[in-house]
Amino acid sequence: MRATAFLDIQPVRNGLGIVALKSFAPGAHICEIRGAVLTSDQVWDLWKDDPLAAANCFRLNAQQYISPRNMIGAYANHSCNPNVAVVALREWLVFKAIRPIERGCELTHDYATLLGDDDIWQMDCNCGEASCRATIARFSRLPHAVRRRYQAMGAIPDYILATLDSTPR
Numbered sequence: 001m002r003a004t005a006f007l008d009i010q011p012v013r014n015g016l017g018i019v020a021l022k023s024f025a026p027g028a029h030i031c032e033i034r035g036a037v038l039t040s041d042q043v044w045d046l047w048k049d050d051p052l053a054a055a056n057c058f059r060l061n062a063q064q065y066i067s068p069r070n071m072i073g074a075y076a077n078h079s080c081n082p083n084v085a086v087v088a089l090r091e092w093l094v095f096k097a098i099r100p101i102e103r104g105c106e107l108t109h110d111y112a113t114l115l116g117d118d119d120i121w122q123m124d125c126n127c128g129e130a131s132c133r134a135t136i137a138r139f140s141r142l143p144h145a146v147r148r149r150y151q152a153m154g155a156i157p158d159y160i161l162a163t164l165d166s167t168p169r
């Protein structure tokens with residue numbers, strides 16, 4: 001499956017993943033993440049019917065998620081040392097390069113950047129990075145230095161920050 005002129009879906013370390021067919025400079029908007037827009041209640045229902053599809057949903061705002069079934073976002077793997085951030089742009093989300101990406105590299109983002117305090121999903125990580133956190137959970141569970149770095153680069157959408165309570169963690 002060819003995802004776009006500049007991206008391909010290929011076997012990678014963790015199943016299928018998105019691979020760059022050209023280089024991207026930091027700050028480049030690489031592609032939109034589109035799909036069916038679901039309410040949080042619809043995502044809860046999806047967990048019962050199709051947990052794999054539910055796990056693939058991207059949080060779009062306080063109340064809505066994108067289900068990228070059969071679209072490029074369905075192949076976006078996590079890394080604890082990611083090369084893209086997910087940013088909100090108009091009505092969709094966009095993959096934005098956060099460091100130079102060479103042709104042939106897999107695009108990965110940090111799933112924690114889209115998990116608010118009201119998201120309970122977790123995953124055992126197999127990214128293979130030296131900085132791997134082993135368990136991927138909500139944003140507020142990130143080490144403080146990682147939180148600060150992501151916030152400084154604008155990699156945490158406001159609607160995720162808005163879910164944080166004021167209790168020190």
Ligand SMILES: C[S@@+](CC[C@H](N)C(=O)[O-])C[C@H]1O[C@@H](n2cnc3c(N)ncnc32)[C@H](O)[C@@H]1O
Pocket residue numbers: 014015016017055056073074075076077078079123124125126127
């Ligand atoms: C959006 S899909 C990505 C495409 C998936 N690799 C495939 O082959 O269909 C997300 C799923 O991929 C797997 N995955 C992604 N990143 C991973 C990682 N760093 N460690 C372990 N599994 C990962 C998990 O099963 C996760 O729920």
Ligand SMILES: [Zn+2]
Pocket residue numbers: 079080081125126127128129131132133134
């Ligand atoms: Zn990891």
